[in-house]
Amino acid sequence: MESIKEIFKIGYGPSSSHTMGPSRAAVHFRERYPDADGFRVTLYGSLALTGRGHGTDIAVKNVLKSCDNVEIIWNGGESLPHHPNGMLFEAFKKRKILDSWEVYSIGGGNLWDDRGSFTPAEVYPSTNMEQILSWCNREGATFVDYVTEYEGMEVLDYLKEVWERMQRAIENGLNNEGPLPGTLKLARKASSYGVKAKEASSFTQAIGMLFAAALAVAEENAGGGVVVTAPTCGSCGVLPAVLYFLKHYHNMSDARIIRGLATAGLIGNIVKSNGSISGAEVGCQGEIGTACSMAAGAAAQIWGGTPNQIEYAAEMAFEHNLGLTCDPIEGYVQIPCIERNAFGAQKARECASYALLSDGCHMVS
Secondary structure: OOOHHHOOOEEEOOOHHHHHHHHHHHHHHHHHOOOOOEEEEEEEHHHHHHHHHHOHHHHHHHHHOOOOEEEEEEEOOOOOOOOOOEEEEEEEEOOEEEEEEEEEEEEOOEEEOOOOOOOOOOOOOOOOHHHHHHHHHHHOOOHHHHHHHHHOOHHHHHHHHHHHHHHHHHHHHHHOOOEOOOOOOOEOOHHHHHHHHHHOOHHHHHHHHHHHHHHHHHHHHHOOOEEEOOOOOOOOOHHHHHHHHHHHHOOOOHHHHHHHHHHHHHHHHHHHHHOOOOHHHHOHHHOHHHHHHHHHHHHHHHOOOOHHHHHHHHHHHHHOOOOOOOOOHHHOOOOOHHHHHHHHHHHHHHHHHHHHOOOOOOOOO
8 A cells, every 4th residue: 555645635625536636637747748839638527527616627727827728628428448537638739749648537636547657656565454453453553553664753744734734724714704616606604603613502512613624624625725635625624623623622632633644544545545535436435435434533543442443433434424426516516515524524423432332343344
């Protein structure tokens, strides 16, 4: 498996697969052909069907804007063979084609092509939870120990930056008001939820704080703000909300939060390595389901759970998001995406609590 840094990417929303991925692809292609005087980019499948709402064309043009001739073609009726988020880049010089490149945005801002341009470095020897859990139990170690064993203690410095960015996104979201971009004219809600939560009774205050934090990040993402993929832009509010709740409602230290992030990253990495975090490919279960699983595992660890209890929390969160589809209205990462972040955060908290009441033993691995 690759570094958990690839799970936590810092960048602009609203979509890791439809904004970050195409933008990265455009950078890669532009750097290969700096003297080209024209580009044509054909978007296929899901990228074409929902790309306007996600700003795919804007993300690509922002990279290629130094060239006067940039053409975007929307081909939603056809999909390229390897993934629903396919793109064909073509470079021109004096109206003659220099090269064409087929590339795929496979979720979480990651890219794939058959040239092997984006083959990640393998960092971890194990690729599934069973192997990692066995290592932890054999060594008397934690999931965090497993991460630092193979990535070194410096990975915690990167996670510190990730946590700072997540908190900044929450604070920005709690202070911003007004409609989100797009034809839906959806009003931001995080600010009012946050104010109401502070004035509410203890139970409503807790759940309100969690909801407000999740909405804040999801709304920042929908507005094109800077967020951290966890594991995607569309699900970026779940994990930060749970961690923010644990810090401010349960007085957990930043050091414990950062260790929880390491565990969350490991869980997300397992999903990415064995399944998919692309909503276009596997539905929102791959985005919100994975985010919920990551947050549940992190919370169980921060609350003092054993590796088996942490694994149970993560499994439970995944299991109860199976079948969740990706069905954004008009292609915007707004409805039902933003609310799903709030409900995903609450479900993660419940899964962690449930698992901590158990001995960590359960039927489905």
